[in-house]
Amino acid sequence: MKKIFLLLFFLVSLSVFSQSVFEAKSTTDRAVVENFIRNNPKHPAVPELKQRALSLKYGGSSAVAKPTVTAMTENKIEKTSKVGTTAAKGQPSEQAKNTAAVLTSLFNNDPNKKEAIVQFVNKSKCVLVIKISGKKFYNLSVPANGQNYIMVDKGSYNVSTSICDATYNQNKAFTKDVIITLKGN
Numbered sequence: 001m002k003k004i005f006l007l008l009f010f011l012v013s014l015s016v017f018s019q020s021v022f023e024a025k026s027t028t029d030r031a032v033v034e035n036f037i038r039n040n041p042k043h044p045a046v047p048e049l050k051q052r053a054l055s056l057k058y059g060g061s062s063a064v065a066k067p068t069v070t071a072m073t074e075n076k077i078e079k080t081s082k083v084g085t086t087a088a089k090g091q092p093s094e095q096a097k098n099t100a101a102v103l104t105s106l107f108n109n110d111p112n113k114k115e116a117i118v119q120f121v122n123k124s125k126c127v128l129v130i131k132i133s134g135k136k137f138y139n140l141s142v143p144a145n146g147q148n149y150i151m152v153d154k155g156s157y158n159v160s161t162s163i164c165d166a167t168y169n170q171n172k173a174f175t176k177d178v179i180i181t182l183k184g185n
Helices: 002-026 030-039 046-058 074-080 094-107
Strands: 115-122 128-133 137-142 147-153 155-163 166-174 178-182
Touching: 002 030, 002 046, 030 046, 115 128, 115 137, 137 147, 147 155, 155 178, 166 178
Parallel strands: 115 178
Antiparallel strands: 115 147, 128 137, 128 155, 155 166
């Protein structure tokens, strides 16, 4: 009698166990799947059920996302190419031209070049407006605790600015690329 009872108990528990695996695989309720995973972490169907739980959580199938590729039209190209360009079609902005000129100058090792790059490093708490006057006149703004650069024709210039109410005025000869660091009190 005991053997029959144990066999019957084993068969019932086996059917309940297999029914819960079947139920976890076929249900659309995420909680049922997660409960099965939590209660049976070593079951061979757990990896598959984890993917099923994720697909139920985020809605949709567990298929791999596929990008859509569409041809670029002239309209789309115009919309995406406005960064760094002026309103005229395809013309680079002034900032883009300056950046290109500075990069060209940096990579050009010719000592006979006509321009020099002057970089100003501002180590003060104030925004600087630097006036460079000589052969030509230049104005450059440098953010607080920041830096900025400008290309000037080689030659002698007067560099002046106000650093947090203190004046800076100096004659400089720009014959090569240079970095000028300005500090405030």
